[in-house]
Amino acid sequence: MPAQFIDVPTYKLSHGGSIPAVGLGTWQSKPGEVEHAVEVALKNGYRHIDGAFVYRNEAEVGQGLKASGVPRGDIFLTSKLWCTRHRDVEGAVKTSLANFGTDYLDLYLIHWPVPLNPNGNDPLFPKLEDGSRDKDTEWSINDTWKQMEAVLEKGLVKAIGVSNFSEKMMGKLLSTAKVVPAVNQVELHPYLPQHDLIAYLKSKNIVPQAYSPLGSTDSPLLKDEEIQQIADKHGVSVGTVLISYQVNRGVVVLPKSVTEKRIVDNLRLVKLDDGDMDTLNSLHKTKGKRFIKPDWNVDLGFEDW
Ligand SMILES: NC(=O)c1ccc[n+]([C@@H]2O[C@H](COP(=O)([O-])OP(=O)(O)OC[C@H]3O[C@@H](n4cnc5c(N)ncnc54)[C@H](OP(=O)(O)O)[C@@H]3O)[C@@H](O)[C@H]2O)c1
Numbered sequence: 001m002p003a004q005f006i007d008v009p010t011y012k013l014s015h016g017g018s019i020p021a022v023g024l025g026t027w028q029s030k031p032g033e034v035e036h037a038v039e040v041a042l043k044n045g046y047r048h049i050d051g052a053f054v055y056r057n058e059a060e061v062g063q064g065l066k067a068s069g070v071p072r073g074d075i076f077l078t079s080k081l082w083c084t085r086h087r088d089v090e091g092a093v094k095t096s097l098a099n100f101g102t103d104y105l106d107l108y109l110i111h112w113p114v115p116l117n118p119n120g121n122d123p124l125f126p127k128l129e130d131g132s133r134d135k136d137t138e139w140s141i142n143d144t145w146k147q148m149e150a151v152l153e154k155g156l157v158k159a160i161g162v163s164n165f166s167e168k169m170m171g172k173l174l175s176t177a178k179v180v181p182a183v184n185q186v187e188l189h190p191y192l193p194q195h196d197l198i199a200y201l202k203s204k205n206i207v208p209q210a211y212s213p214l215g216s217t218d219s220p221l222l223k224d225e226e227i228q229q230i231a232d233k234h235g236v237s238v239g240t241v242l243i244s245y246q247v248n249r250g251v252v253v254l255p256k257s258v259t260e261k262r263i264v265d266n267l268r269l270v271k272l273d274d275g276d277m278d279t280l281n282s283l284h285k286t287k288g289k290r291f292i293k294p295d296w297n298v299d300l301g302f303e304d305w
Contacts, residue, residue, distance in 0.1 A: 003234040004271040006244075008045075011252060013182040014205045015152070015159045019107070020076055021247050022267055023048030025211065025256030027055050033258040038064025042075065044264050050185075050211075050254045051100070052080035052111060053092065054124060058099035065100065072102060080111035080163060081148070084118045084126065086139055089147035093156045108157040109185055110148065113169045114296045115139040132297055141169070142176045149179050161185070163211075167200050168301030174204075185209035187292050188251060189221055189242060190283040192304075198251065209252040214242050216291045226283060230276045237265060244269045245280050 010018040024041040026034055026049065034057045038049055042065070051061050058079065065075060077100065085092035093108060115136035120126020126134035148160045161183035162173065174180065184201055188194055188210035201208045215221035222238050231238045239255070239262065246253035247269050255266045272280070290304055299305075 001233055001235075003236050006247075006269045006271050008267065008269060009247065011207050011250070013159050013207060014180055015182050017106070017158060019183070019207060019252055020046075020048040021252050022046065022243065022269070023050045023076065023078070023252065023254045024263065025254040026051050026057060026061055027256055028217070029055070029057060029256060029258050031057065031060060035060045035064040035067060037258040037263060039067040040260050041263050041267075042068035042070045045267055046263075047074055048076040048078075048252075050078045051096075052082070053085070053096050053099075054080070054082045054111065058096055059101075062100035062102065065102070076106045077102065078107040078109065079105050080109045081144070082124060083112055083114050083116040084120070084123060086110075086115035086136065086141075086144040086147075087118055089144065090151055090154070090156070093151050097156070104155065105157040107159045107161060107183065108148065108151065109161045109163045109183070110141065110144055110165075112164045112294075112296070113141045113162070113173075113300065114298055115141070115144065133295070135296075135298065141173055145173055145177055149177075152179060159183070161206075163209075164300065166301030167197055170200070170204075170206075180204060181206055183207040183209050183252070185211055185254070187212050187290060188246060189213050189215055190224075190227065190245065190280045191215070191221060191287050191289040192291075193281060193284055195281070198249070202250070207252055208250075209254060210246040211254050212291055213246055213253045213255055214239060219291070220289075224283070224287070226279055230272070230279065233276075234270050234272075236268070236270055239266060240268055240270060241272070241276075241280075244272055245277075248272045248277060
């Protein structure tokens with residue numbers, strides 16, 4: 001069956017504006033690789049880059065933005081508040097802005113609902129003597145969200161959202177929020193489709209974003225025979241099926257690559273039929289797996305954690 005390719009859609013955000021449904025991921029993109037990856041992506045049609053302070057490559061991502069020649073106003077740029085910065089959101093945003101060499105972000109996310117000690121033994125991953133995470137137990141995500149609302153109000157960022165929030169954590173945040181998060185970025189792929197969470201987010205007009213859509217590093221999804229069959233049917237790669245799956249279910253998808261051919265390939269989307277979607281929606285029943293599982297030692301409200 002010849003593949004039916006579709007254009008990259010954009011989804012409306014509740015704060016106004018819209019977000020391209022495919023963005024380039026930049027986690028684990030090494031120094032010396034990510035500037036080129038961002039430049040290649042933007043020159044080949046990407047208009048959305050997903051960054052984060054903790055990836056420690058924001059400055060190089062910024063160089064890629066400039067090298068592409070694509071006007072800043074045409075690019076949707078995301079960064080994320082790291083766990084040790086929950087008490088100083090404005091300072092953290094300003095650091096990321098300086099790193100990227102830009103004066104606003106299109107989207108700023110609370111990276112994890114886990115405040116860590118800002119004065120601990122490490123600026124990013126502080127630990128207690130027993131080796132466990134040094135959490136900032138006096139601070140709540142509701143306090144953090146107030147500061148997120150303040151940077152939105154100031155115009156430093158155009159939209160605010162969250163990442164790694166379960167329905168339970170969303171409920172806690174929404175109990176005091178004045179502004180509803182525009183997005184929630186979570187791990188999503190056929191082994192972890194999180195159908196209930198996505199239905200909940202859509203009911204609140206919150207756009208779901210899929211991270212690790214290919215299963216992250218050394219992924220078994222890329223060798224899955226049932227997914228390969230769908231790819232063969234359409235004459236495309238397994239990567240294309242995994243990325244298209246999210247767009248076909250109305251989810252923003254963030255594939256990471258530093259390989260030119262894959263960066264280009266990952267922006268080609270196919271229309272999947274009902275049978276394909278049924279298969280992909282059901283694989284988790286026998287092959288369920290979460291790949292990204294830091295040992296926060298805290299109840300995040302995800303059933304499989
Ligand atoms: N909010 C969060 O907590 C969070 C957590 C994880 C990830 N994220 C975001 O989501 C992005 C994506 O997630 P991820 O980086 O974990 O993993 P991913 O996008 O699922 O997979 C990336 C891996 O797949 C390879 N790859 C890329 N395209 C491919 C293709 N078409 N065929 C075969 N292999 C392919 C990449 O290799 P090469 O690069 O060598 O090509 C890399 O090893 C991150 O970069 C980050 O922006 C956010």
